Amino acid sequence: MKASADEVLWTDLLEKYKCSSKWNALLAWAQENLAEYPTINVTNFTSDWSDGRAFCALIHHFRPGMVNPFKLMEPKLCTLLAVQLAEKLKMHVDQATFLELAKDYKNVMAVVFELYKKLDTDEQ
Structure with a gap:
């Protein structure tokens, strides 16, 4: 069975x-x-990402x-800016979702992994 593109990228990161964990x-x-x-x-995938x-x-x-x-020095603007930048990168994260992201590390990890795929791999 062939590994998915995401599985290959995770393996490369690991x-x-x-590291032994994603x-x-x-x-x-x-x-x-x-x-x-x-x-x-x-240092985490919750509070450290909450202001964008x-x-x-x-x-x-x-x-x-x-x-x-x-x-980047203005946290109040960074949340909205992060959403706008995600849209420019063709990621689908609205502001309401973004504000809720930091409450669940899995959601933050998913967005950071999408950034990794869009910014630091050949999948751009």
Whole structure:
């Protein structure tokens, strides 16, 4: 049986970061790509993503022209900005859903994995 594209990407992440769980591998990927943003520290898939800044910073890291880095300093604007950027990347996350995301780590992981697929793989 052939592995799905997502399964292959998960395997690649697990191997690259030498992790035994998807949670740890995806978090390691996010941390690596957010390292240049000292005010954005992610250690979980709930509260650290709730204001939208980590999402916007990840997008800025890969597509600097899409995000004004000074807007990353304004958490109140980042939630709306994250939704707008997701739409530009052809991801379907509305603002109401986005605001609810951080209450469930699985939802946040799903969106971060979609960002990984759109920004850091050949599936772009």
